[in-house]
Each structure stands twice: as structure tokens, then as C-alpha cells.
Amino acid sequence: MRERGRTRRLLGLGARTGGAILRTRLGGQADWRALGEALFEGLSELKGPAMKLAQIMAQWDDLLPPDLAEELSRLQRQAEPMPWESIQSTLQAQYGELERHFRKVEPQPFASASMGQVHRAVTHDGECVGLKVQYPGLAEVLEGDLAQLKRIMRIGRWLKIPQARLDALFEELAASLRGELDYHAEACALARYRQRYAQLDGLVIPEPLPELSGPRVLAMRYVAGTPLRELEGASEGVRQRVATTLADWLTLELFTHGELHADPHAGNFAADEQGRLVIYDLGAVIPVAQGHLTAMLQLLEAALADDAMAMDDALHRLGGRQGQGAPLALYRESAQAIAPLFQPGKQDFADVRVHRRLRDLSPKVWAAMDRLQPPADILLLSRTLNGHYWNLVRLGAKLDMHARTRPLLESLRH
Numbered sequence: 242m243r244e245r246g247r248t249r250r251l252l253g254l255g256a257r258t259g260g261a262i263l264r265t266r267l268g269g270q271a272d273w274r275a276l277g278e279a280l281f282e283g284l285s286e287l288k289g290p291a292m293k294l295a296q297i298m299a300q301w302d303d304l305l306p307p308d309l310a311e312e313l314s315r316l317q318r319q320a321e322p323m324p325w326e327s328i329q330s331t332l333q334a335q336y337g338e339l340e341r342h343f344r345k346v347e348p349q350p351f352a353s354a355s356m357g358q359v360h361r362a363v364t365h366d367g368e369c370v371g372l373k374v375q376y377p378g379l380a381e382v383l384e385g386d387l388a389q390l391k392r393i394m395r396i397g398r399w400l401k402i403p404q405a406r407l408d409a410l411f412e413e414l415a416a417s418l419r420g421e422l423d424y425h426a427e428a429c430a431l432a433r434y435r436q437r438y439a440q441l442d443g444l445v446i447p448e449p450l451p452e453l454s455g456p457r458v459l460a461m462r463y464v465a466g467t468p469l470r471e472l473e474g475a476s477e478g479v480r481q482r483v484a485t486t487l488a489d490w491l492t493l494e495l496f497t498h499g500e501l502h503a504d505p506h507a508g509n510f511a512a513d514e515q516g517r518l519v520i521y522d523l524g525a526v527i528p529v530a531q532g533h534l535t536a537m538l539q540l541l542e543a544a545l546a547d548d549a550m551a552m553d554d555a556l557h558r559l560g561g562r563q564g565q566g567a568p569l570a571l572y573r574e575s576a577q578a579i580a581p582l583f584q585p586g587k588q589d590f591a592d593v594r595v596h597r598r599l600r601d602l603s604p605k606v607w608a609a610m611d612r613l614q615p616p617a618d619i620l621l622l623s624r625t626l627n628g629h630y631w632n633l634v635r636l637g638a639k640l641d642m643h644a645r646t647r648p649l650l651e652s653l654r655h
Contacts, residue, residue, distance in 0.1 A: 322353040327377050328360065335458045342453065346372070352508060352521065356421050359521070361463055368462070370450060371521075373424070375457040380422055387415050413621045417503065421524040424459040430523040431461065437498065443486035445519045466511030466519040469632060477637075479516045484590075484638035486518040488645065491629055495529055496649060503527045503621055505628030507635060533559070533619050535653065542650050544576040545583055552576065561616035568609040574602055583642045590630075591637040 325348040329339075336342050343362045350358040357375045364370060391411050420426065428449040435446045445464055453460035472480055487510070494501050502509075504525040511519040536558045543551035549572040556562045578598040582588050606613065616623070633640070 322350045322358050323376055325349075328358065328374050331374050331377050331457055332372065335455045336453075354506075354508060354522075356418070356524070370453065371447065371461050371463045372453075373459040373461070373522075375422065375424070383418060383422070387411075387418070390414070409618075410620050417525050417621065421504075424454060424456060424524075427459055427522075427524045428454055430526050434520070434523060438490065438493075441486070441490065441493075443482060443517050444490055445513055445517045446523075447519075447521065464511075464513060464519050464521075466513045466521075468508060469510040469512070470507040470635065472512055472636060475512065479512060480636045481639060482516045483512045483518050484633055484636040484640065487629070487633065487636070488638070488640055490518070492645065495534060499529050499531065501527055501529050501622065501625055503625045505625055505632060507632055510632065527621055527625070529622060533622060537619070538649055538653055541646065542653065544572075544579060545650075547573060547576050547580075549573050549576075556613070556616070559616040560618055561614055562612065563614055564612040566612055568605075568613055571602070571605050571609055571613070574598075574605070578602060583646065585641070585643045587639040587641050589637070589639050590633045596634070 328350075329348075332339055332346065339346055342364065344365050344367075346362040347360050350360050351371075352359040356379060357373055359371050359373045362370050362372050428451060431446060431449040435448060438444050438446065445466075447461040447464050450460040450462065467475065469483070472483065491501075502520065502523065502525070504522060509520065509522040511521065513519050536555060540552060540555035540559065543549075543555050549567070549569040552572040552575075553562065553567040553569070578595065581592065581595055582590065
């Protein structure tokens with residue numbers, strides 16, 4: 242009965258979302274604020290895959306209606322935690338009597354998300370640890386939720402997105418969510434990243450504690466920090482140090498190690514008291530093919546050269562084009578929108594003029610969906626990079642992207 246109720250709520254939210262999209266497609270007006278509020282209330286309680294999908298949608302700040310984007314972004318910072326009684330049962334299944342292992346476990350989580358939440362605890366040796374606890378019953382409801390989400394995602398066809406791309410998006414999401422339930426894999430990723438980036442002074446990655454971890458609880462040494470989304474009031478120096486480290490780390494991730502942290506919502510990052518970037522969550526790490534990196538660099542090079550035909554060629558190589566007639570005017574407008582960020586010298590990622598131009602392009606992008614499609618093979622990669630971009634925007638990053646990208650673009654010629 243409980244599972245049927247969950248299914249009905251998911252389908253109800255899906256129908257409401259589909260109705261809003263259909264009204265806009267027919268030339269009407271949708272109440273995006275009311276829809277966003279309904280999604281926040283419903284998904285915050287249901288959690289799991291549906292909430293994760295909404296958090297992913299919220300990272301596309303430049304494509305969503307502003308009222309909807311604002312409400313969905315609350316899922317990244319204000320989602321209701323699971324009641325302590327439910328979390329306590331998972332901890333007891335892992336440890337037995339909690340008092341045997343811990344002097345104290347805080348009932349109030351210091352972080353909560355779609356698939357689990359993190360509680361501080363103190364061992365009998367006085368060490369402070371973080372316990373990432375998977376929501377009870379999540380593994381059991383995952384496949385049912387995914388089946389309903391696949392049905393809901395059919396509304397994408399109203400936006401002229403082919404079924405093959407909708408299927409690719411679903412498979413990407415499903416694989417990512419199943420992977421996030423594997424706490425052993427995340428512990429291995431934490432250990433690997435700690436070793437890989439030990440020399441990057443501005444980066445902190447918590448140490449996993451295998452002796453206290455299990456299938457549904459991941460223990461790690463607690464690292465205090467101010468969440469990235471709360472750094473707006475921090476000093477300019479702190480924000481720029483964090484932004485520079487984030488950009489340096491992402492560059493190394495992609496072009497040296499061929500991997501990428503694929504869950505860029507702001508709650509996964511913080512700044513410690515020394516102004517270092519803290520990465521709390523490594524539940525989603527994806528490999529990145531060199532061929533995809535090359536094609537994306539070729540697209541960037543064509544955009545910076547304002548060469549619309551070369552942009553179309555690059556999109557064909559990425560699998561992002563279909564139909565007849567390249568939208569050359571849209572390419573040129575897109576190139577002109579991003580060009581200011583790649584001028585020589587430090588450029589301000591918080592420049593609202595760039596965001597306004599990108600947002601103004603959104604209707605034209607949707608209108609061109611019969612010819613211009615998200616490349617199926619890099620949906621997760623492009624979505625992730627978009628999320629990291631918006632983290633740099635939130636930090637008010639000032640970066641010399643011209644200097645950063647020049648050696649990468651020059652490598653295309655060798």
C-alpha cells in the first residue's frame with residue numbers, strides 16, 4: 242500500500258509537470274512558482290530518484306523558467322531530513338548498540354540529500370567522524386521509482402526530444418543512482434582521490450574509515466567547513482581561493498586523469514577555516530573518454546572563432562545534431578554569449594550580462610530541438626560541467642579562462 246501511494250504521488254507530480262509544459266507549448270502561461278512549490282514539498286518527502294532528478298534539473302539554471310529554477314534549488318539546501326528514528330534503525334543494523342562504538346551520535350544531520358544524510362558522531366577515542374547513512378528501504382524502492390520516472394520522462398517528446406535521447410538520459414540517470422547506493426565504491430573513490438590530489442594544497446578530501454563502514458553506512462573523518470552555497474558572505478579572498486582550486490581540480494580531473502566528479506550540487510562542497518575546498522561526496526564519479534574531450538574542445542575553439550559551420554561540424558561529431566538545416570544564427574548568438582568569459586585576463590563569472598544572454602537564448606534552443614539535440618553520449622558530462630559552472634558563478638569566480646584554455650586548444654594541433 243505504501244509503495245502504491247508513492248507511485249501515485251510520483252505520477253501526480255509528473256502529470257502536473259507535463260501539464261505545465263504542454264500549456265506553454267500551446268502558447269499558454271504556466272504557474273511555474275506553484276509547480277516548483279509542489280515539486281519541492283512532494284519530492285522533499287519522497288526523496289530517492291525523483292528528488293535526485295529534480296536536483297539535476299535545478300543545475301540547468303539557464304534553461305528553466307526562473308520561478309521553477311528557484312523552487313527546485315531549495316531541494317539542494319532545504320530538503321527535510323529523514324526522521325532520526327528511521328536513521329537510527331539503519332545505524333543499529335550496522336553497529337548493533339551504538340554505545341559500543343560511539344560516545345555520541347547527533348540525531349540532527351548536518352547534511353541531507355536525495356539518497357542519504359550525514360550525521361556527526363564522536364568515537365570513544367574522542368575522534369569526530371561523519372556517518373553517511375543511506376535512507377531506509379531506498380534500494381527496495383529504487384527500481385519502482387525508476388520505472389515511474391521513465392514513464393514521466395515521456396513528456397520530453399513534447400519538446401521534440403527523440404525517444405533515443407530520452408532513453409539515453411534515463412539510462413544515464415539509472416546507472417548514476419544505482420552507483421550512489423554502492424558505498425564500498427565511494428569509499429574506494431575517496432581513498433583514490435586522497436592519494437591522487439595529496440599535493441594539491443587547496444583541496445581537502447575526507448578520509449574513509451573502512452572499519453566503521455558497511456553496505457548502508459559510510460564513515461569518514463569529519464572535516465568542518467562552510468557549505469559552498471553559504472559562501473556569499475565570505476571574504477573575496479576566500480571565495481577566489483576556493484574558486485581557483487575548484488577550476489584547477491576540474492582541469493586535472495578531466496585532462497590528466499580522465500575522470501569527473503558527477504554530482505556538482507553545491508551541498509557537496511565547502512570551504513574549511515583555511516579557505517581550502519572540501520569535497521564531501523564522491524558517490525558519483527564518471528570516466529571521460531579522450532575522444533569526447535577532444536570534440537568538446539573543438540566545439541569551444543569553433544565558438545571562440547565565431548565559426549558557425551565549424552561549430553556544426555563539432556556538434557555532428559558529438560552526436561548533437563539531427564535533421565536538415567543547421568541553426569547557424571543560434572550558433573553565432575551562443576558563441577557571442579560565452580565569448581566574454583574567454584577574453585584575456587581575469588573575467589567575472591558572476592557577470593549577469595552573460596547569464597542574461599544565455600537565458601534569453603533558451604527559447605531559441607527549445608525551438609531548434611528538431612535540429613539541435615543534447616548529444617546522447619555526453620549527457621551526464623555536459624550536465625555535470627554545467628553544474629560546476631554554476632558553482633563558479635555562485636562563488637563570483639574571477640578566472641583567466643583564456644590562459645587556462647589556450648594550452649588545451651593548442652594541443653588539438655599536435
